[in-house]
Amino acid sequence: MARLASLAFSLALALSATAASADDLAARVEPNSQVLAGNRHYAASGFPDRIVASPAADAAHGFAVRWRTDGSVQAPLLEIAPADDTPGFGPITRITASSQPLQTENGLSHHHRADVSGLEPGTLYVYRVQGKDTWSAWNQLRTAGRADQPMTFLYFGDTQNKNLSHVTRVVRAAQKAAPEANLSLFAGDLVSGGYDADDSEWGEWFAATGWLAQETMLAPAIGNHEYFEEFEDTPQERRVMARHWPATFALPGNGAEGAEKSTYWFDYQGVRFAVLDGTSAMDLGTAQAQARWLDQVLASNTQPWTIVVVHQPFYSPARGRHNPVLQEALLPVVRRHDVDLVLQGHDHTYGRRGEDGMATPQFVVSNASPKQYRLSKEALQTMSPVAEDTQLFQVLRIDPQRLHYEARTVTGKLYDAFELVRQADGSTRKVELEEGRIAPRRCLRPHAPTGRKDRCWE
Structure with a gap:
């Protein structure tokens, strides 16, 4: 009887959840910032x-x-x-x-x-x-150690929306999962952005990241939301970098011509990282300049591993979002220099794929934001694993012979894992690590709380 009662209670809960109305969902729509218009909670003071x-x-x-x-x-x-x-x-x-x-x-x-x-x-x-x-x-x-020493770093896809409300717990979960991490990568769209009305969003991004920004070396890629459309809907419309970006981060300043403030490279404990600006490449005509720069950066690499970071994906997992400029100008450079891993954001889903059965490069798109898109049919056919309706963070552990990758949900569940292993002949072998992974996650709602059918959450 007790078992039957438990089953009946579970069924009632399921039916109740299914019966949630559009009004119930709409009530869960939050603004990007918890600060109301006109409130100067995040105004600067004499305190740093x-x-x-x-x-x-x-x-x-x-x-x-x-x-x-x-x-x-x-x-x-x-x-x-x-x-x-x-x-x-x-x-x-x-x-x-x-x-x-x-x-x-x-x-x-x-x-x-x-x-x-x-x-x-x-x-x-x-x-x-x-x-x-x-x-x-x-x-x-x-500081980074020697190239032959193991290291751990964190990688986050877009944060962008509702940083204080929803992204905070992603960052905290990542810190708990890998307290030894000394480096953090963010794949762009840190805030929703704009020209004038986004300082409070930056304040909440810093509130969400907490001491991670102060006690790990933080390497961000710029996203399209770190730009804005000047003279929008006029013949003079153009894409312009928002003023917060160059004022907020102290980047190395060794970037590509025309994208000096948003592209850069650095060496960290056996890995050469090259950070690209996809928005500038596609909208401001710097794709070829970035390709030449990337070619030089990767050709001079003496580190055992190579990782490229860019906001917009080479292969998009979301519906209707393709980036042919990146594929034509920059992807050949990635292939030519045997890049091991490409870390990306932008598409508010999760997806991983390689190319033509090769171990490398592995292309990953992830999302830490509560904004959730839907997967394309192509992604379902070419990527594995994939995910919708899921906030994630990634932990990577690297030594000269092995790159270990894990994607975990915000509650700490293992979603994806693999290793790249250097062979005696210098080649690389990919090992899928499937034990402990949870089942694939899809969005079961017909539309977002705002009513948009192309999204799962706003």
């Missing part, structure tokens, strides 16, 4: 905030830091010292930052950059940044 560290080209010996204050602070200091078990660590080195102003809906802010070099590989440092008569907390950050 939005602190983010990014790798130098040689991440074993340096990194750079961006942070924000109000307009009263110019050319503040960064202090750095080798970490110790005592609060009396030292010696302390002081670096004077450069500063640039940014005017937003939250008022005037100054964004500061300090570049740190001459550090020891694989070494834990403490650093803090200055505000107006005050300092940030001391943050701990480890």
